[in-house]
Amino acid sequence: MSDANTKVRARFCPSPTGDPHVGMLRTALFNWAFARHNGGTLVFRIEDTDAERDSEESYQALLDSLRWIGIDWDEGPEIGGDFGPYRQSERGAVYQDVLAKLAEASKTYKCYCTADELAAERDLARKEGRVSGYSGRCRDLSDEERAAFEAEGRTHVIRFRMPEQDWIWNDLVRGEMTVAGEQVPDFVLVRPNGDPLYTLVNPVDDAVMEITHVLRGEDLLSSTPRQLALHGALIELGVGSGAMPEFGHLPYVMGEGNKKLSKRDPEASFSHYIDAGFLPEGFVNYLALLGWSPGNDVEFFSREELARDFEISKVNVSPARFDLKKATAINGDWIRALPVDELADRIVPYLVKDGVLPAEPTEQQRSMVRVATPLISERMETLGQASGMLGFLFAGEPGCRPFEIDPDDAAKMLDDEGRAVVTAAMKGLETMQDWSTESIESNLRQTLIDGLELKPRVAFGAVRVAITGRRVSPPLFESMELLGRERSMERLAAVAQ
Ligand code: GLU
Numbered sequence: 502m503s504d505a506n507t508k509v510r511a512r513f514c515p516s517p518t519g520d521p522h523v524g525m526l527r528t529a530l531f532n533w534a535f536a537r538h539n540g541g542t543l544v545f546r547i548e549d550t551d552a553e554r555d556s557e558e559s560y561q562a563l564l565d566s567l568r569w570i571g572i573d574w575d576e577g578p579e580i581g582g583d584f585g586p587y588r589q590s591e592r593g594a595v596y597q598d599v600l601a602k603l604a605e606a607s608k609t610y611k612c613y614c615t616a617d618e619l620a621a622e623r624d625l626a627r628k629e630g631r632v633s634g635y636s637g638r639c640r641d642l643s644d645e646e647r648a649a650f651e652a653e654g655r656t657h658v659i660r661f662r663m664p665e666q667d668w669i670w671n672d673l674v675r676g677e678m679t680v681a682g683e684q685v686p687d688f689v690l691v692r693p694n695g696d697p698l699y700t701l702v703n704p705v706d707d708a709v710m711e712i713t714h715v716l717r718g719e720d721l722l723s724s725t726p727r728q729l730a731l732h733g734a735l736i737e738l739g740v741g742s743g744a745m746p747e748f749g750h751l752p753y754v755m756g757e758g759n760k761k762l763s764k765r766d767p768e769a770s771f772s773h774y775i776d777a778g779f780l781p782e783g784f785v786n787y788l789a790l791l792g793w794s795p796g797n798d799v800e801f802f803s804r805e806e807l808a809r810d811f812e813i814s815k816v817n818v819s820p821a822r823f824d825l826k827k828a829t830a831i832n833g834d835w836i837r838a839l840p841v842d843e844l845a846d847r848i849v850p851y852l853v854k855d856g857v858l859p860a861e862p863t864e865q866q867r868s869m870v871r872v873a874t875p876l877i878s879e880r881m882e883t884l885g886q887a888s889g890m891l892g893f894l895f896a897g898e899p900g901c902r903p904f905e906i907d908p909d910d911a912a913k914m915l916d917d918e919g920r921a922v923v924t925a926a927m928k929g930l931e932t933m934q935d936w937s938t939e940s941i942e943s944n945l946r947q948t949l950i951d952g953l954e955l956k957p958r959v960a961f962g963a964v965r966v967a968i969t970g971r972r973v974s975p976p977l978f979e980s981m982e983l984l985g986r987e988r989s990m991e992r993l994a995a996v997a998q
């Protein structure tokens with residue numbers, strides 16, 4: 502760890518392209534946990550320098566996703582801070598100023614090579630078995646040579662002059678890392694049209710925002726030597742805090758078939774988890790397990806416990822495997838950990854989304870959800886599963902779907918024998934006095950098990966499909982009590998022979 506008296510300033514700096522995805526949120530979460538664990542500051546910066554790929558929609562989705570998983574930031578969009586603005590698209594002046602300083606100190610130079618020339622250079626290097634990178638041939642152009650290129654109408658990029666040295670850093674996750682100097686040729690900082698690139702703006706902002714710790718995905722490992730070099734130059738020029746940040750590279754997240762989870766995999770997309778009905782608590786818990794764990798086989802913990810226990814040194818070097826089944830099971834544990842009324846309130850929007858409840862559920866419908874929730878919480882792993890299990894309670898009410906029996910379940914359970922069972926059940930219940938779970942159960946047992954000598958699976962299976970429309974439902978007798986005598990008898994009658 503760094504000096505005890507250096508206050509931690511961690512940063513999370515995504516580019517707003519596409520939908521928020523799991524890898525990005527994992528990086529956000531680890532930076533948040535690291536900052537909170539160390540009593541530091543979390544800086545949230547938007548790297549929106551690629552006007553063609555960035556979008557306002559992604560930016561909003563990004564903010565929404567962070568809020569949903571409960572990450573708060575101390576500086577950044579919507580709250581500002583002493584080092585703003587926090588969107589790189591608004592920081593052009595900072596970059597121009599730094600570029601001028603770098604040029605002045607000959608840390609950069611103009612490169613006039615054409616794409617064809619660069620390709621030819623790469624080919625040659627490959628043939629000769631050298632590292633294929635830029636040779637540095639524009640490093641020391643004379644004024645005349647430059648003028649001649651410009652007279653030819655060539656455009657130029659700006660390259661950084663890499664010092665001749667090996668690059669060594671003590672990675673917070675991976676330990677000591679060394680990259681040989683010849684692996685890292687002079688690199689481009691500014692496009693021919695003058696637009697600054699990630700290679701410039703990311704380390705510049707880390708320097709001027711006085712970032713102390715850079716935690717980010719392993720895919721960025723290869724850019725670290727360049728950032729160390731540029732940052733070193735900035736320190737020499739007196740730009741920024743004057744201290745080199747520490748780096749920690751978080752392991753890859755692998756998906757199915759041990760391939761890197763790609764943005765295109767459905768389970769990589771954040772919206773998948775909202776749609777399925779993950780709880781933020783469950784999702785965060787699982788995200789944290791992608792490369793970290795508190796030890797002692799503990800796998801169930803809250804965001805607050807994560808912040809309390811998070812040690813960057815305990816992050817794994819080896820890739821994390823994304824396991825949707827496990828993520829879902831952990832979410833199920835969180836569902837059961839919630840107080841029942843709260844769980845019910847979180848289920849309601851899913852019932853509305855699925856058309857089980859009208860857009861504005863009545864108080865009566867809400868309280869019905871509360872009463873029914875304990876019947877299903879043991880069987881649920883995602884909130885989205887509630888619709889299938891509770892739909893029967895509201896079917897046919899104003900603004901709700903009509904009652905329907907799943908055709909496959911009907912084919913399996915409501916053949917002639919099944920309908921005969923339902924007919925018998927209906928007759929038995931007709932004369933029953935009070936309509937409670939206990940009396941429904943004993944009445945049906947008497948009629949169907951004792952009377953007709955049926956196996957419970959056959960007897961109750963048919964009644965269950967008639968009442969709830971599905972073979973998988975909340976417990977049958979409770980369901981019938983909740984549905985009420987009148988509607989239960991109607992449904993039995995609709996199926997009876
Ligand atoms: N904007 C970069 C990205 O999204 C940030 C990289 C970094 O954390 O340094 O990949």
Ligand code: ZN
Pocket residue numbers: 611612613614637638639640
């Ligand atoms: Zn060149």
